[in-house]
Amino acid sequence: MSSIPLLTGQDGARLPAIGLGTYDLRGAAGVAATASAIDAGYRLLDTAFNYDNEGAVGRAVAESSVPRESLIYSTKLPGRYHRHDLARHAIEESLFRSGLDRLDLVLIHWPNPRLGLYAEAWKALVEAREDGLVSMIGVSNFLPEHLDRIIGDTGVTPVLNQILVHPYAPQDAWRAANAERGVLTEGYSPLGKDTDLVREPAVTRIAAAHEVSAAQLLLAWSVSLGVIPLPKSATPARQAENLDVFDIELTDDELGELAGLARPGEGADPMTHEEL
Template identity: 55%
Template sequence: MTTPSSTHHLSDGTDAPLVGFGTYPLRGEEGIAAMVSALEGGYRWLDTAVNYENEVEVGEALRRSGVPREEVRVATKIPGRFHAHDLALQSLRDSAQRLGLEQIDVALIHWPNPSRGLYPQAWAALVEAQREGLVRTIGVSNFTEEHLARVVDETGVTPALNQLELHPRFPQERMRAVHERLGILTQAWSPLGKREAPFEEEAVARAAATHDVTPGQVVLRWHVQIGSMPLPKSATPSRQRENLDVTGFELTDDEVAAVSALGRQDGRLFGGDPDTHEEM
């Protein structure tokens, strides 16, 4: 049985908590309130992106929460329209300004958009930004094994993390093995599965009853035990607390396997295959 440590250690020497907080589509005063509540409830990793149009709110929530700056890691993402080298650097500077931060804790390439072929330029810009101190941790999102190989080949620098669609209906077994081999942390977007959340599935419902927790907690605990860092989003304070409270019980190997068995080849939520789906 896996006994996960309470923290992920990234290849660049920084740490990440077991569970982070997804901020899309939290915006405006309501969004700030939800993020402040998440920070007060104990979240220490906020996931945003230029395209979520809420970096100002994330920065504001950070300041209003009163949580010491050094305790929280804010991750943002460069959108497809800024992949060209100089535009990528500009995107990072603009993000830092909107967030109100001197240094961006974590910056990722949001989608590889392979048909445009500019993601290696965006990666080179991230490597430069890290050397200059504008960004602390650099990584990618929605990269396949091929995209990872290309950026590593061209720069000699391996992304510290890759954020992927990952939930019980799409467990990403192959990419998790690739990450393990390359020393890359796997982060999970839509970790609960959104409208396809498997809360009624026997594997999840039974484990929830056995451990006296909610189905959501079973799914998030499953992430922790397979080495994935989930980024659940919730605007509801009680759910936020529930989603963070996943260290007081442990699933058996059989329970983990039963949840993984819900996986399907076509289990993606909206067909977001990074070889073909592109976002600008």
Template identity: 50%
Template sequence: MTTTPTRPLPSDQQVQMPVIGFGTYPLRGDEGVSAIASAIEAGYRFLDTAVNYRNEREVAQAVRESGIERDDVWVQTKVPGRDHGGSRKSVETSLSVMDLDHLDSVLIHWPNPSRDEYLTAWEGLIEAREAGLVRHIGVSNFTAAHLDRIVEATGVTPFANQVELHPLFIQEEMRAVHDRRGILTQAWSPLGKAQAQYDAEPVAAAARAHDCTPGQVILAWHLALGSMPLPKSADPGRQRENLAAVDIELTEAEVAAISGLSRPDGRLFGGDPDHHEEM
């Protein structure tokens, strides 16, 4: 089992966060529980779920069956767009579904700006944190303007913003915004799914140089950027392989070359947070 390294949260140096987490979408049912339990056994200590993934129950069951102490596994879920007007209630429902007494972190899944309720959702998460239901609150798919609005209105900065981030879309400007505000960058689809750049020369060359797989190179690239990748795999061997990327240290030149693959139209499905919405 690989022991997942940690790093301090940008917003709270006293809190140690695993540098890599495990994405759980779309792992459901008994097979989903087995896959998540396998990830925990491999050494993952951060599990990312969401109400809209419809697998919160499976995540919690896998934690219970793992034998790992609850406080040794960071459990994160997300509030869906339909619950922006009652985000505290959404947190309470998630806790009931998962049979937990607290969540380590909860994010607003998408800002859904046409509904203009994401500030209300943020205020509800602040209430949930003050009530002890969740320890850390954050957002997902927020732009700089969305962040500006909620921070200026409440004085509370998200601990993390989970965004699409992979070699074809490196989010350089958003990462700079996060760094200025002390926000952790979490990366969904960190490998790039069907558009994964495994055969791109900067990735392939680094894989040859470090005697590792292209997937491990991309995850190591995330770690070098300070991004927290959340890879998903139901295969135990691939889970261990992904986690072993924490031992790979790319050179600055390798990191720069991989970043050079980025392009303006690099999003996987056009998920621009100013327009794409999920309820």
């Protein structure tokens, strides 16, 4: 089993340098897929209220022989529950659905700025942490101005910001803004789901030069940036393959070539995207 390096965030929080995406892993098959990932070595599991699989992921955590304290169960609060009282209820519901006795990490899924309630939601997360429902709190898809608002309001900095990161969307400025605030960056869709990224000639050529798969090359690229990628796979062989990326060292020329794949405007705009 590969050993996954750890990154250090706010308040000394230690987070694995890679995690499992679980979107679409549901029901008994979802439990089995999450269990095989834990067996392969994944310790950070990314679910969400809106994925309808908090129970499946929680079941795999509860049934695993890996000690509970070695696993990070991470979920996300949906936009329709941003109002302070609703946010508290939703976090309690996430905890109930997980079947666990605590959540390790809760993120606000999207800022939904048109609703204008993400600052209330953040206060509810801060209180849930104080009350012991959750150990760490963070955000997802938060632009720098959203981070500044919640940090300014509460004095509490999110441990991480989960955003779209892959070579079409390298997010240089956004990642730098996270880092300036002491916020780790988690990367979603690191394999470029719903794009042709794994078939890009630059990606397949550099992968072949390192004798690794395109997926491994993309994950090594995320890791080289200090981003925590969250590859999703339901397939045990791919789950293991996706963990075997920490010995891949990209040259400056290769990084430069991959930087050339950036497409301005890739991904949904958090100022207008509504995730309810």
